[in-house]
Structure formats: structure tokens, C-alpha cells
Amino acid sequence: MASPNSHERSVIRHRAEASPALELQLGIATMLDVPAHKVLQDDLAEHASPWEQTLAVESLGDSLPHEAGLYMFVWRPSINLVMADNSQSSFHQVLYIGQAGGSGQRGNTLKNRYRNYKKHLRGNPEHLWTEEPPTTRAGRLTYYLALRPLEFWFATVEDRSKIKNLEARLINLYNPPLNNQNRPKLRARLSTVPQPALRDS
16 A cells, blocks of 8 residues: 555544635636626637646646646635536635736746756645734745645636636636635625614613
8 A cells, every 4th residue: 555645644634623614616607607607718718828737846847838828726625526417526626726928927928937846845744734814926836736636737828918807707607715806896894793782872
């Protein structure tokens, strides 16, 4: 039997404790906006290549294209449900969406953009239980990109002027927890605190 890896060891070590949670907030309005989904799909089909997905490992950058485009870090836990037609359905969560080569990044490509994330992929999964989530972008990337199995999805985009708009719309739709900009405006839910009953004077 193979020895547990660092992620398995962390889960085994802490499985009796309260589980850390990933903050997920999906905008119902954006998820139900079918016409917007159709236009986004059409624009991606016109301007972007079909999406490719691969495991997010440190050495991946060497095989990525020297082209502009869009990318996502996607966490896909190992559970798969077998459907009646023998297909499989799995849960996945988009953690982060980015772009390479859009406005202000004229020389950037998917290959050299990925190299900037290599250090974040070395995060220690033990920290999910032993440390509070960081508040800085870099800290949060290192903290949560330690999740496994982690995938890297990417699509090339030839017309660089389209990249920023496509990225913003994808972020608005998926609301990835590690993105700060272009996230949808979600209404906060106020906690209801019981008020003391008024007495007749």
C-alpha cells in the first residue's frame, strides 16, 4: 500500500476536528441569467480556443503555449457519481480566474503567467487546519492552492482586446473566492437578532 501523501496525512491528522471551510458565494441572479450565459458562450466560441484542462503541477508551465488567453485554477475533489446512463458527474469549484496578455499585459502569455504561480502551488496543506486564512492576495493563493486535486484550465485568445472583457464576465459568473476584482455585487444577509419585547408603560 502506498504511503499517504501530505494532503492525506493532513486530513487523517485532523479529521476529528472541525473542518476548515472554503468561502463560496454564488450570485443567484448571474447563475440564472440564461441569455447572458448564451452570449458569453458564443463570445468564447468565437474568440477563444476550446478549454484545455490539466493537473496544476509546478512543471506544467513548460508545456503551456506562448500565447495570450484565459485561465482558471479549479479544485475537483475525487468523488464521482455514476449516472443512470453510465456517465460520471463530479463536483468542481473554480478558485481563481485570470488572464494573460490582455490590456496592460501586452507581452504576457499563458506560459510565463503560470510561472508566477509556481510558488503558490508549494503551499502546506497543514496550514488549512493550523493557520487562519490570510487576508492578502498572495497569502490566500498560497493557502488555498494547496487544495488537491487541483487543475489548471486554459484557453488561448488571439484578439488580445477581447481578453479583459471575457475575464471580467467569467469572474462575475463564477465569483471565484480568490479573486478580488470584477466579483458580482451580492447583497449581504443581515443577522436577525431577537429584540427585547416592549413593555406597556
